[in-house]
Amino acid sequence: MADTKDQLVALLNEQFDAIVEAWIATQKDEGVRRSDLFSAKETRAQTVRLLTAFRNGVAEAETGEDLDLRADEWAELRETLSDLGRERVERGMTPTEMATFVAALKSPLFHSLRERMAGSPDALIEEVWHITRIVDAFALYTTEVFIAERELVIERQRTEMLELSTPVVQLWDDILALPLIGTMDSVRAQDVMENLLEAIVERKAEIVIIDITGVQTVDTQVAQHLLRTAAAVRLMGAECVISGISPRIAQTMVQLGVDVGEVVTSGSIQNALTYAFRKVGVRIAAEETPKGSRV
Amino acid sequence: MSDAAALFHVEDVLLVSIRDDIDDTDILDLQERLSESVARRDVQGVVIDISDLEIVDTFVGRVLGQLAKIAKLLAADTYIVGMRPAVAMTLVELGMTLPEMRTALNVTQAVRRLRESR
Structure with a gap:
């Protein structure tokens, strides 16, 4: 597994900007780049921040069979996701849009890998599987963040309602x-x-x-x-x-x-x-x- | 003689102040002292201040009810004053609404009501 991980880290380091561009483009294609909610500049900043956190996480954490997003190495990524999630809930994005936004990272990564590893299809498949696992866990975590944020909103509204409903x-x-x-x-x-x-x-x-x-x-x-x-x-x-x-x-x-x-x-x-x-x-x-x- | 409860005579009213640390023996002792005081002097009303009391149980609730009944037999009205919200809620939960007892927010109000009902 070490090889595939090194490949991914190298790829992320070398082609960081290209992947950011491709990721944003894929978001647009998937129809989840909500230009009505976020400006192009904000989207770019968020994407860069997320990819940086992702790269740092991949470089340090266990990404093989024992992948665990709750590990300390992923703290930066989790924090970034929570921040983005909160912001996006407030602006009215749906969980599907949020998860698709994250999953859109797969496409540029696969494209870049295909070019890099054209000579060794077996290793490529291995690498694709590796990335799929991480990005999926990543997208699932996004949904969790999203739900947690929603529940906070509901809880807040409930207390507000209780206060409103008993005026003396x-x-x-x-x-x-x-x-x-x-x-x-x-x-x-x-x-x-x-x-x-x-x-x-x-x-x-x-x-x-x-x-x-x-x-x-x-x-x-x-x-x-x-x-x-x-x-x-x-x-x-x-x-x-x-x-x-x-x-x-x-x-x-x-x-x-x-x-x-x-x-x-x-x-x-x-x-x-x-x-x-x-x-x-x-x-x-x-x-x-x-x-x-x-x- | 315990000092968990203090009795004061003010004109024809008997003021009873109960402290928070009153225990079961003290309150039975209070019952004794109170009935004697009401009977011996010409007491028209009894005002029991329980604003220090933070916790009541069924026993205290029942004895308070009995105090009121005893005073009534000796021709005095009993007011309980200064009950805390938490205590009121507990008593209601326990189903003890003390119907034999009159209530007031504070001693002043209780004394005024005593005078008015005369």
Whole structure:
């Protein structure tokens, strides 16, 4: 195997620029040179960087049967791939395009080798197999990087969504409101409860209105979560009002046999707010002269 | 006499402050002292401050409930104040919602509510 490896290293050293050109050309032929996403200059810089890392890796690492891209010698290549992968995910490239981009390296390498080793077909085939293995491992690794990057994006969006979905707003002194939107699962319910209890301590609230107008379905589980939140709120020394119970949800809750116990409920957030005002001793009065009658 | 819980008389209110390191014997001891104090003096309300308490288990939860029932029998209302969010969540998980207990955010609020309910 040593021979084939030396051949490849020599080839990469001698014809580096030519291979870069041919690689870029192949990317273009394969239709993965996304000129809409990357300028020609960027593509060239990336290609050169990748090929340099590839050459250094090939020169130092084990490339035969024991090829392992996780070895230390490939660290430079892995890092380069991660950087490029991240950049490409952000700009909206697909995994296929990314893998094809890497695999496009095979064609120029094979062409150059055919010229170099025209006299010894056996050695040529050996060399082709050798390169195929490395470049394939390389392309597979690219896909892994790609997926990992995507998962990071998904995870980030999930946390953002969780934060967005549990906003506690202060409506008045001592009155907090928590408008719930979407579906309630156990994780979210736990999150809602934690945020709400922290907010009660922080803002010394006496009344908390949980508005479920935007909750799509209320089943026994969701109802349980709500009632548990209400119980925890009460233990903290505040009172919980559940508002936004639509006629349909009221019917479902009764059919499911959900007992809200002493928790105050109301149809609209307006009623809930009126109740809360009364509880904290605030009164809202209409202006004495109605607006329309002013001169 | 352990100092894991302290009792103060302020006018007709009995303030109880519980420290974090209270153990099972201490809390039973507190139950004893509390019932005697409520019965001996003319106490209208009991306010138990548990803001130092970081962990509660079923035992502490149950004894707290019992304190409230004892005070009620002796004609005093019990408020529990300053419960931490984590403690509230644990109690709810354990299914102990302490229905016999009144709650308030802090001592001031509890005393105000006691006065209002009079």
